[in-house]
Amino acid sequence: MSKVYKICVLPAAFLNHVFSGEIKLKFMAKIKTSYRCTNCSYQSVKWIGCCPSCNEWNSFSESVDESSEIGVSKKSGNATNLKLFKLEDIKIDSQTRMVSGVKEWDNVLGGGVLPGSFIILTGDPGIGKSTLLLQIADKISQNKKVAYFSSEESLEQVKGRSVRLGITSTNLLFSDQSTLEDIIFTCEQLKPDLVILDSIQNCHISSQSHSYPGTVAQMREAAFFLMRFAKENNIAVLITGHITKDGQMAGPKVLEHMVDAVFYLQGEDRWQVRVLRSVKNRFGNINEVGFFEMHEKGLIEIGNINxxxxxxxxxxxxxxxxxxxxxxxxxxxxxxxxxxxxxxxxxxxxxxxxxxxxxxxxxxxxxxxxxxxxxxxxxxxxxxxxxxxxxxxxxxxxxxxxxxxxxxxxxxxxxxxxxxxxxxxxxxxxxxxxxxxxxxxxxxxxxxxxxxxxxxxxxxxxxxxxxxxxxxxxxxxx
CATH class of the missing domain: 3.30.230.10 (Ribosomal Protein S5; domain 2)
Known part of the structure; x- marks a missing residue:
């Protein structure tokens, strides 16, 4: 008995659209699991006890990546023709920095927070990162609108800290939500001058439900979305981050490359002096330092440290x-x-x-x-x-x-x-x-x-x- 084959003939118009790039064929994304070192971003297909790149122990965490869409042509259906500019046609908008009035902070940043900048502040647990940012937010909110998202503390805890620090500004808005999509959507509607997120390790991306907050994949994606939000909306974004036991910023190394500035808040537990140090700053000097002293009412700047x-x-x-x-x-x-x-x-x-x-x-x-x-x-x-x-x-x-x-x-x-x-x-x-x-x-x-x-x-x-x-x-x- 002879076999019968069914032949499906595609319309010529459809084939023309496909080969011209107007229709992009999509395939289901494949989920790939790898392991990445949180100290140096070294990647491995399996879990390793000791990183062969930086010799750090127990630093590998699971990273889930989804492969991008596959097209049949060089031209994507969402691609647009880019407009290129000459140097003489690019206009520089003289932007005014957001000065807090805290001289030690402003000097380290190069004169204040620049609109559209993406900044990270890191330091040991309990060193005073949240206290410093809350005080800076209060100062800037005197004439600017500031949104403060605390993913590590509840609103009641934030209010208790604010009362202790004597913060009463009405332009300072708070939220304890940690979902990044909701944070960005809210800020796009609110249009604040400064967004503070404490911290990026506790930030959660709902579209990546297969990975936990603080993993390499979550932090990398969160940093990318926050950077794009800051540049597209000309809104300054200031985030906090954790550090490793060696004193280095925790998370993928690409995080340091994405941000415009990296600042460390350092000090010893038995000493009240805190040192704010600039490690990277695209809009100011590096290795600049500012000095503060921890008191019951927060961090007080030390103008004459010598x-x-x-x-x-x-x-x-x-x-x-x-x-x-x-x-x-x-x-x-x-x-x-x-x-x-x-x-x-x-x-x-x-x-x-x-x-x-x-x-x-x-x-x-x-x-x-x-x-x-x-x-x-x-x-x-x-x-x-x-x-x-x-x-x-x-x-x-x-x-x-x-x-x-x-x-x-x-x-x-x-x-x-x-x-x-x-x-x-x-x-x-x-x-x-x-x-x-x-x-x-x-x-x-x-x-x-x-x-x-x-x-x-x-x-x-x-x-x-x-x-x-x-x-x-x-x-x-x-």
Whole structure:
């Protein structure tokens, strides 16, 4: 028995539409599951205990991606012909930044919040991110409309915090919803000048019901939608984010690339000082810092941080004063060292506020050229006040603090040390010495310990050193 085949003939008009690109054939999206490292965004087809890229343990989370639609032609049915512009035809709209009046905040941001910008503030849990944003929102809402979405706290909790901070602005609107589609739709109707979302890890996208809030896929999509909303509507969006145990911003690395600015709020639990640091800023300087002090009524800005540090400084054996440049401002910081005979087979090295390798390196240089057995000493070193130093200009201050503790002799009072130390034991000049001199004279410091090769003009007494051998001249009795 012969088989009968049915032939379906498509109309010629339909085929013409298909091949001309006016009709796009769609296929059902396939759901693909992969695993992505939350620390460095390394992707794997299966779960891995230790990331081969950044060596982080237990950092992989499930990421679900849907494949995009497949078309039969190069031209998509939704595509439009783009209009290109010459530089001379592009008009720049001079936009006024939203100034809060909190100088430390405004200076770090480059003069205030720029309309249409996408900003993230991150920091340790309980460091004061929500408190700071609530205070900034209150200041800006005095003459602007601000929408505050708290996905981590209920409205009752937000009101309790607001009452404690003394916030009474009527232009500040609150919501505790966390669904991103509802947040964006509401803001498109409300047209606020500033949108604050606390936090992006708790933000939920309803269209991705297969993944939980805080996963790589959710955060990546949420950041993309918020960035597009900010640019298309010229509305500033300020979000908060969590950090990892290593102090880095949690989530996919692409999040840092999407936002216009990244700010860290740092500080120690036992200290009341909080440091607002600019890590990325497309509209201002990076490495700018602002200082706040935590009180019962919120964060109070510290306009004169150097006076604050000097009032707490102690002139005891093991203490030295250094001056480091953070962004555009010089900071006077106190270093404290404690050297004691080791009671263990392996001497301890406990360092806070500095790279431990920097302290170990300076101790090795002193042991090499001054024949001081730091290898048999337990070294405890810290930056007073919970601050952090990343500059090599503090090398001389580190060396003097170690020698002062070892010999049990105080350094000259009201003196500041600013110089680098090479591996050969040479004392090297530093950059931006003019700002250091100006700050030193401003606070009445009497002497500056620096390199002999540093050309300076100052009313302070200069104590120049060419190499580490000459440092022993500060300890004549030893």
């Amino acid at each position: 006076q604050y540090v000097l009032s707490e400084a102690s002139y005891n054996p093991g203490s030295s004063l250094v001056c480091c440049i953070e962004g555009s401002r010089p900071l006077l910081l106190e270093l404290q060292a404690l050297c004691v005979d080791s009671k263990f087979g392996m001497p301890q090295r406990v360092v806070t506020g500095l790279d431990p390798k920097q302290v170990v390196l300076i101790a090795a240089i002193l042991e090499k050229y001054l024949h001081i057995k730091f290898s048999t000493q337990d070294i405890f070193f810290k930056v007073s006040g919970g601050f952090k130093i990343k500059e090599s200009s503090a090398d001389l201050g580190i060396a003097l603090a170690l020698l002062s503790s070892y010999f049990r002799v105080t350094l000259p009072q009201k003196s500041v040390a600013v110089a680098e130390i090479s591996l050969t034991g040479q004392i090297k000049p530093i950059n931006q010495i003019g700002a250091v001199i100006k700050e030193t004279e401003r606070f009445g410091l009497e002497s500056i310990l620096l390199s002999k090769g540093q050309n300076v003009k100052t009313s302070c007494k200069n104590l120049g050193f060419q190499n580490v051998y000459e440092l022993l001249g500060l300890f004549p009795e030893k």
